[in-house]
Amino acid sequence: MSYDSLIAYINEYVSLTEDEIDTLKSLTRIKNVRKRQFVVEQGEICRYENFVAQGCLRCYHLDEEGHEHVVQFAVENWWIADLQSFLTQSPANFSVDAIEPSVLIQFEYSDLQELYEKIPKLERFFRLIIQNAYIAAQQRIIGSYSKDAGKRYIEFRNRYPDIEKRVPQYMVASYLGITPEFLSKIRRRIAGQDT
Amino acid sequence: MSYDSLIAYINEYVSLTEDEIDTLKSLTRIKNVRKRQFVVEQGEICRYENFVAQGCLRCYHLDEEGHEHVVQFAVENWWIADLQSFLTQSPANFSVDAIEPSVLIQFEYSDLQELYEKIPKLERFFRLIIQNAYIAAQQRIIGSYSKDAGKRYIEFRNRYPDIEKRVPQYMVASYLGITPEFLSKIRRRIAGQDT
DNA sequence: CGCGACGTTGATTTGCCTCAACGATTGTGG
DNA sequence: CCACAATCGTTGAGGCAAATCAACGTCGCG
Numbered sequence: 001m002s003y004d005s006l007i008a009y010i011n012e013y014v015s016l017t018e019d020e021i022d023t024l025k026s027l028t029r030i031k032n033v034r035k036r037q038f039v040v041e042q043g044e045i046c047r048y049e050n051f052v053a054q055g056c057l058r059c060y061h062l063d064e065e066g067h068e069h070v071v072q073f074a075v076e077n078w079w080i081a082d083l084q085s086f087l088t089q090s091p092a093n094f095s096v097d098a099i100e101p102s103v104l105i106q107f108e109y110s111d112l113q114e115l116y117e118k119i120p121k122l123e124r125f126f127r128l129i130i131q132n133a134y135i136a137a138q139q140r141i142i143g144s145y146s147k148d149a150g151k152r153y154i155e156f157r158n159r160y161p162d163i164e165k166r167v168p169q170y171m172v173a174s175y176l177g178i179t180p181e182f183l184s185k186i187r188r189r190i191a192g193q194d195t
Numbered sequence: 196m197s198y199d200s201l202i203a204y205i206n207e208y209v210s211l212t213e214d215e216i217d218t219l220k221s222l223t224r225i226k227n228v229r230k231r232q233f234v235v236e237q238g239e240i241c242r243y244e245n246f247v248a249q250g251c252l253r254c255y256h257l258d259e260e261g262h263e264h265v266v267q268f269a270v271e272n273w274w275i276a277d278l279q280s281f282l283t284q285s286p287a288n289f290s291v292d293a294i295e296p297s298v299l300i301q302f303e304y305s306d307l308q309e310l311y312e313k314i315p316k317l318e319r320f321f322r323l324i325i326q327n328a329y330i331a332a333q334q335r336i337i338g339s340y341s342k343d344a345g346k347r348y349i350e351f352r353n354r355y356p357d358i359e360k361r362v363p364q365y366m367v368a369s370y371l372g373i374t375p376e377f378l379s380k381i382r383r384r385i386a387g388q389d390t
Numbered sequence: 391c392g393c394g395a396c397g398t399t400g401a402t403t404t405g406c407c408t409c410a411a412c413g414a415t416t417g418t419g420g
Numbered sequence: 421c422c423a424c425a426a427t428c429g430t431t432g433a434g435g436c437a438a439a440t441c442a443a444c445g446t447c448g449c450g
Contacts, residue, residue: 063341071336084330093337120315127322134325135279137332141266142288144339145372146258148405169429177340182406184430343437364397377438379398 002030002053006105009051009077013128014121023118027111031104039080039104040096046085048106052078055102056166059094060174070175073099073163079129099167149178150186197225197248201300204246204272208323209316218313222306226299234275234299235291241280243301247273250297251361254289255369265370268294268358274324294362344373345381 007021016024030053033039040046042062050057052074059072059080071094074080085092089109107115116123143152153176157164164172173183202216211219225248228234235241237257245252247269254267254275266289269275280287284304302310311318338347348371352359359367368378 061337061341063337067341069337069340071333083326084333087326087330093334116319120318123315123318123322124311127318127325130322130325130329131278131282134329134332135282137329137336138266138279139288140336141332141339142256142258142264144336145264146256146262168427170427178405179407180429181408181431185406188430363395365395374439375397376399376440380438383398 002103002105005053005077006051010122010125013125016119016121020119020121024115027107027115027118029106029108031106032101033098033104034101035098038095038097040082040085040092040094042092042095044092045089046082046092046096048104048108049079049081049083049086049112050074050096051105051107052076052080053103053105055098055104056100056163057096057098057102058167058171059096061094068174069177070171073160073167073171073175075163075166079133083130083133099171144177149176149182150189152176153183153186154190197298197300200248200272201246205320208320211314211316215314215316219310222302222310222313224301224303226301227296228293228299229296230293233290233292235277235280235287235289237287237290239287240284241277241287241291243299243303244274244276244278244281244307245269245291246300246302247271247275248298248300250293250299251295251358252291252293252297253362253366254291256289263369264372265366268355268362268366268370270358270361274328278325278328294366339372344371344377345384347371348378348381349385 003021003025007016007024010016010024031039031048031050033055039048039050039057040059054076057074057080058070059074059082060068060070062068072080080096082092082094082096084090085094086109112126116126143155147155153172156172156176169183170180173180176183178186198216198220202211202219205211205219226234226243226245228250234243234245234252235254249271252269252275253265254269254277255263255265257263267275275291277287277289277291279285280289281304307321311321338350342350348367351367351371364378365375368375371378373381
């Protein structure tokens, strides 16, 4: 069932006993969301850290001028939340919503603290998860400053071929930090001479 | 001495016994670096996570065209390293060097693992450190996509007034993702009408 | 003193945005 | 099941933010 992928995922980092798996299950829950449904809403408190068992979601920021800026996509085996909001239990700067109908495994804040006590290994596990998220964020910063839109698009394509097919183009544009119109022009240019 | 600020800093998150402090000292070291000296060099493996006891440093990436992109500054009580390289012990994507003569407390990778074993609390501590770094990185991504250079500069100024005075202007420009010439023009514009 | 590093200024160019219009596709209610 | 609206991608004209290039002033320092 839905927990299988999470267990397998965790086992890549730390190994869990049967008892620990039971504890884990008892302190998390499965959540189904439909397309376009909010998982986190900007301005509200982010209650859960979410593991994607199935589906596709996005995390984005709505700025003062009403423009959306996608900061992250997530498909199977990724995590998604507004970490700042979740960790500090303060209002979120980002919204998270589903691009496809999705299945999530949710960790509530207080239950996660309890999990840390009962299964200290998870402390390490989540440190590793956050490390990876941090590293990815650093890469994005560099990319956004040192490469033009065309290069960023090609890189995105190569790195997330699976994601590009699952999300509308205007969200990819938003992720790349450009307008949909301009992405369209980039695509034309690339198609004209391949790759 | 130099450890005082580190101990005080750690104690804000988790409290250490005298014994633990001794262990900590025995598994880290103090390093003095002079102005312009490398702490991490792009292409090499980042051997240490560094706590800044005194001084000012920068972390930057050198792209294929030879342009520098500053991703982070660090002054007293900040951490600086190429985390990706440090954590995976693989070649660094960034260089770190000193803008002022500085005093660092260095954590070597294998010693840090030993510290985790001897003082499990530190596992939590470093998780929190990385969380904060991650959150800051997220904010930078948003800013870089949703604000123009003038706004980013004013924000930088307000957030790090202490840092702006300690680093040359062209590095601030690099941090903001613009050319030194353009930053100069922004400054003129702002000076003309204050704020 | 003279050189090199740093900041400034102006002229020109360019990457990307805005706005507006138009197909294609999807979906929804009658 | 069709009609109409809404959503999404494309295309072109024009505009602006920021880059590039080149020249010059200033300051600290060997």
